[in-house]
Amino acid sequence: MADVETKEERMILVAVDGGEESMYALSWCLKNIISSNSNDTLLLLYSKPPRVAYSALDGTGYLFSSDVMTSMERYSKELADSVMEKAKRVCSGYSEAIKVETMVEHGDPRDVICEVTEKIKPQLLVMGSHGYGLIKRAFLGSVSNHCAQNVKCPVLIVKMPRH
Amino acid sequence: MADVETKEERMILVAVDGGEESMYALSWCLKNIISSNSNDTLLLLYSKPPRVAYSALDGTGYLFSSDVMTSMERYSKELADSVMEKAKRVCSGYSEAIKVETMVEHGDPRDVICEVTEKIKPQLLVMGSHGYGLIKRAFLGSVSNHCAQNVKCPVLIVKMPRH
Numbered sequence: 001m002a003d004v005e006t007k008e009e010r011m012i013l014v015a016v017d018g019g020e021e022s023m024y025a026l027s028w029c030l031k032n033i034i035s036s037n038s039n040d041t042l043l044l045l046y047s048k049p050p051r052v053a054y055s056a057l058d059g060t061g062y063l064f065s066s067d068v069m070t071s072m073e074r075y076s077k078e079l080a081d082s083v084m085e086k087a088k089r090v091c092s093g094y095s096e097a098i099k100v101e102t103m104v105e106h107g108d109p110r111d112v113i114c115e116v117t118e119k120i121k122p123q124l125l126v127m128g129s130h131g132y133g134l135i136k137r138a139f140l141g142s143v144s145n146h147c148a149q150n151v152k153c154p155v156l157i158v159k160m161p162r163h
Numbered sequence: 164m165a166d167v168e169t170k171e172e173r174m175i176l177v178a179v180d181g182g183e184e185s186m187y188a189l190s191w192c193l194k195n196i197i198s199s200n201s202n203d204t205l206l207l208l209y210s211k212p213p214r215v216a217y218s219a220l221d222g223t224g225y226l227f228s229s230d231v232m233t234s235m236e237r238y239s240k241e242l243a244d245s246v247m248e249k250a251k252r253v254c255s256g257y258s259e260a261i262k263v264e265t266m267v268e269h270g271d272p273r274d275v276i277c278e279v280t281e282k283i284k285p286q287l288l289v290m291g292s293h294g295y296g297l298i299k300r301a302f303l304g305s306v307s308n309h310c311a312q313n314v315k316c317p318v319l320i321v322k323m324p325r326h
Binding site: 159 | 198305307312315316318319320321322325
């Protein structure tokens with residue numbers, strides 16, 4: 001039973017991407033899985049676009065100036081910071097007592113989530129069902145499907161209710 | 164937070180098939196999701212093989228006698244009863260206080276699970292990752308994948324740790 005057993009330390013990995021779906025998944029997890037008297041730690045994981053996506057050569061073969069590269073890197077960092085701030089606000093909205101850690105990695109979310117899960121071996125991986133935009137998902141398949149098939153720990157996929 | 168919010172009534176649907184994986188998923192759910200002071204109801208769902216799988220014509224074109232059909236139906240019912248008994252023992256091993264209901268339906272587990280989920284709209288669907296044997300899964304794909312893609316509620320897929 002959760003109220004007896006949650007004294008065990010649990011690491012719960014939540015993949016966040018700033019989209020409404022992943023924030024809903026985080027809220028659902030806080031409301032339904034995390035209990036305040038537990039030793040749970042929430043690890044929020046965000047995948048920044050892989051560096052190759054804005055490599056020094058653009059599509060036309062022109063070199064980006066180092067200024068452009070620096071701006072892109074800064075934008076990417078600001079985006080990651082803003083996603084993490086948003087996610088942390090969602091957590092503190094439930095309770096200030098929740099232990100929250102954050103991790104930002106470069107790469108395709110499918111690879112990043114699987115690699116981090118393999119490495120830190122959480123008790124549970126939580127994800128929204130859509131980790132990409134519509135177009136990208138059509139080509140690459142759903143992030144959550146890929147991860148559910150490949151990680152070894154329990155996976156919770158939370159879909160937003162459609163009204 | 165779970166200890167505040169679990170006063171809400173939650174219906175948690177757990178697909179069971181008698182296999183070790185689905186019983187592990189049930190245990191994991193009891194240990195990690197269900198709290199004793201909650202109003203949670205666990206609905207255990209078992210899919211009996213569709214009746215067509217042992218229709219009156221066997222592979223050689225011979226008609227099964229009604230005796231054979233009756234035996235098969237009885238065997239199928241006994242199997243369902245035995246799976247449900249096993250699952251209920253897993254639940255009562257955690258707490259006698261847990262509200263447990265059972266449901267047995269005829270059909271392919273993929274269809275049965277999706278249809279029942281659509282109908283009763285549980286707060287969470289819990290499944291092991293393997294609902295078929297190896298051979299059948301190779302042809303039909305994984306039950307959990309199919310359901311994760313098709314149901315609208317949050318889905319928890321629990322894999323057994325491989326040692």
